[in-house]
Amino acid sequence: MLFCDVDRFKSINDTYGHAAGDEALRALANRIRACVGSNDVCARMGGDELLVILGGIHAVEDARQIEEKIRQAAERPIPVGHAEVNTSLSIGVALVEQGEEFDQVMARADTAMYEAKKNGRNMLVLVE
Incomplete structure (x- = not known):
């Protein structure tokens, strides 16, 4: 599970307006969908938080490869208006542990995302 937060999203809304922020979120969602498989799930959790549930991931390296593709796709400039x-x-990132409930995995991934923000943003933190 990947718990993603758009870095400094408030500044996009403040500078360009909420319509531009919504446009940027749609573009990011499309870019994330292009990086994952057709059976994987991408969802907006609220605000600027996005959740990606990857099926068939059994090793940390597999998750890191997909995460890196997503992170690089997000870094490309997004046209909004002019x-x-x-x-x-x-x-x-959190891998599901045996017997773990969905909410537990999501909470661990969310905690890891806040670590990424605290450590400088635009990065991955893996919870093991």
């Missing part, structure tokens, strides 16, 4: 905005993602 401007371009630059984004990045702080991403927390």
Whole structure:
């Protein structure tokens, strides 16, 4: 599970308006979908938080490869109106442990995402 938060998203809304922020979120969602498989799930959790549930991931390296593709896709400038905005993602990753409930995995991934934000943003933190 990848818990993603758009870094400094408030500044996009404040500078370009909420319509531009929504446009940027849609573009990011499309970019994330392009990086994952058709059976994987991508969802907006609220605000600027996005959740990606990857099926068939059994090793940390597999998750890191997909995360890196997502992070790089997010860094490309996004056209909004007559401007371009630059984004990045702080991403927390948690692999499901045997017997673990969905909410527990999501909480661990969310905690890892906040670690990524605290450690400088635009990075991955993996919870093991």
